[in-house]
Amino acid sequence: MPSKKTSPIWHPFTQHALFPEMTHIDRGEGAYLYTKDGKRLIDGISSWWVTTHGHCHPRIQKAVQDQIAKLDQVIFAGYTHDPAEAVAEGLLNMTPDGLDYVFFSDSGSTAVEVALKMALGYWHHVGSSRHKIIVMEHSYHGDTIGTMSVGERGVFNKPYDPLLFTVDSIPFPEKGSEQLTLDALEKALSADDETAALIVEPLVLGAGGMLMYPAWVLKEMHALCRKHGALFIADEVMTGWGRTGTPFACEQADVVPDIACYSKGITGGSLPLAVTLCHEKIFDAHYSEDRSKTFFHSSSYTANPVACAAAAENLRIWQDEPVQQRINFIADSHRAFLKSLDDDDRFENRRQTGTIVALDIKVKDEGYLSDIAPKLYRHFQENGILMRPLGNTVYILPPYCVTESDLNEMYDAIRSGADLV
Numbered sequence: 001m002p003s004k005k006t007s008p009i010w011h012p013f014t015q016h017a018l019f020p021e022m023t024h025i026d027r028g029e030g031a032y033l034y035t036k037d038g039k040r041l042i043d044g045i046s047s048w049w050v051t052t053h054g055h056c057h058p059r060i061q062k063a064v065q066d067q068i069a070k071l072d073q074v075i076f077a078g079y080t081h082d083p084a085e086a087v088a089e090g091l092l093n094m095t096p097d098g099l100d101y102v103f104f105s106d107s108g109s110t111a112v113e114v115a116l117k118m119a120l121g122y123w124h125h126v127g128s129s130r131h132k133i134i135v136m137e138h139s140y141h142g143d144t145i146g147t148m149s150v151g152e153r154g155v156f157n158k159p160y161d162p163l164l165f166t167v168d169s170i171p172f173p174e175k176g177s178e179q180l181t182l183d184a185l186e187k188a189l190s191a192d193d194e195t196a197a198l199i200v201e202p203l204v205l206g207a208g209g210m211l212m213y214p215a216w217v218l219k220e221m222h223a224l225c226r227k228h229g230a231l232f233i234a235d236e237v238m239t240g241w242g243r244t245g246t247p248f249a250c251e252q253a254d255v256v257p258d259i260a261c262y263s264k265g266i267t268g269g270s271l272p273l274a275v276t277l278c279h280e281k282i283f284d285a286h287y288s289e290d291r292s293k294t295f296f297h298s299s300s301y302t303a304n305p306v307a308c309a310a311a312a313e314n315l316r317i318w319q320d321e322p323v324q325q326r327i328n329f330i331a332d333s334h335r336a337f338l339k340s341l342d343d344d345d346r347f348e349n350r351r352q353t354g355t356i357v358a359l360d361i362k363v364k365d366e367g368y369l370s371d372i373a374p375k376l377y378r379h380f381q382e383n384g385i386l387m388r389p390l391g392n393t394v395y396i397l398p399p400y401c402v403t404e405s406d407l408n409e410m411y412d413a414i415r416s417g418a419d420l421v
């Protein structure tokens with residue numbers, strides 16, 4: 001074992017015995033991060049999928065500065081403020097009818113917890129015994145006990161298994177076997193009338209390995225939930241804000257979820273904030289003069305005004321900057337990159353959805369703990385790139401201000417990285 005580190009900080013998803021040294025970042029600008037010793041890194045994964053328009057976008061910075069000079073924080077039970085109202089209005093303009101109410105929280109995990117509580121609360125208050133949750137294999141919805149319960153079980157949550165609640169699981173829709181997923185869903189839904197909701201990551205399962213499935217499967221899953229009266233929860237925490245090529249992934253399947261979770265890119269990636277949107281029937285089931293039907297959920301910083309100001313500015317940037325054009329440019333570039341690998345047998349499962357491109361490097365020890373991952377991580381960093389492989393899966397999920405030459409540097413680093421096997 002190496003000697004223990006000197007900083008008292010315990011970092012997330014970090015095995016300190018193997019990675020004693022953290023890379024110290026001093027500032028960010030656009031698609032780049034700058035280390036304390038002056039090195040530039042291309043942020044190939046948008047700082048864990050949050051940064052959309054680039055680091056320190058001047059408009060978001062200004063909105064944050066203006067807001068913090070005016071109102072930093074206020075209790076959100078019984079009180080409201082302009083930035084929160086602007087975010088709620090902007091969200092309803094961007095999303096289809098059927099997502100009618102906006103509940104604020106502060107991270108993707110809490111947005112999902114809120115979604116699950118809304119679903120259970122809905123059925124409880126309308127007098128139904130529906131309480132089961134159906135989930136998809138390989139899903140990730142967060143790291144709290146509730147969100148781990150609806151996520152993939154494995155090395156990540158083994159020690160906590162005794163605390164996790166029971167769910168029904170359907171297989172991931174593998175290419176060519178999509179019907180198996182739909183059959184399993186239909187079977188689970190029709191087994192009894194106890195299902196409260198299905199929760200899925202639409203089109204792309206992020207932490208589960210950037211696994212992708214087509215829009216028609218999403219559409220069919222939604223239709224089955226409708227048919228059997230279960231709620232449909234879309235966890236768009238990662239897929240939202242343009243990652244899949246459209247503002248939200250559900251649009252591509254023409255699906256309006258009953259409950260939708262957004263976070264990560266909601267502030268352009270600048271400050272923590274999350275929302276859970278829902279159909280009015282869910283709000284209405286809680287709407288009563290009976291105080292026991294109150295939606296009992298809050299975090300101290302619910303709808304923090306500064307975070308909301310950043311989100312409101314992000315919504316305006318979507319209105320008046322060519323965001324979609326930048327997204328299309330990245331998608332075209334990824335497509336050409338994958339095509340260039342057609343005859344390269346070091347890679348398999350080449351896949352893309354919008355701005356997300358992923359491929360697996362052929363290794364003997366596939367999976368999250370594959371030996372290739374830490375080697376690739378260092379290789380990318382030595383090449384001036386921040387990318388964090390998911391086991392033997394490498395992926396690029398860039399901020400939308402990334403340039404052609406940035407993308408080419410990343411593509412080249414993936415090509416050379418495959419030789420580390």
Ligand SMILES: *Cc1c(COP(=O)(O)O)cnc(C)c1O
Binds near residue numbers: 207235
């Ligand atoms: C990141 C993520 C979450 C959790 O979000 P946090 O802000 O990290 O709590 C939930 N769902 C999905 C699909 C995610 O990618």
